[in-house]
Amino acid sequence: MFLEVGNLDGLVVLIFLVMFGPALLFLIIGLILFAKQKKKAGKIFFILTGVYLLISLGVCGVLMSGY
Numbered sequence: 120m121f122l123e124v125g126n127l128d129g130l131v132v133l134i135f136l137v138m139f140g141p142a143l144l145f146l147i148i149g150l151i152l153f154a155k156q157k158k159k160a161g162k163i164f165f166i167l168t169g170v171y172l173l174i175s176l177g178v179c180g181v182l183m184s185g186y
């Protein structure tokens with residue numbers, strides 16, 4: 120007996136929020152710090168944004184591709 124799943128739009132939105140939400144938050148914080156003359160802290164948040172995007176696109180991309 121097969122089970123029907125139904126509408127998974129909410130799950131897809133949740134996965135995209137997990138993928139891009141924290142990175143967008145880090146980017147906004149980095150821009151604010153960079154504009155307030157705290158350039159070193161702003162650069163650290165830019166690096167965190169890049170690392171988070173790299174990891175989240177890898178992990179969530181694998182989950183979304185069906186492996």
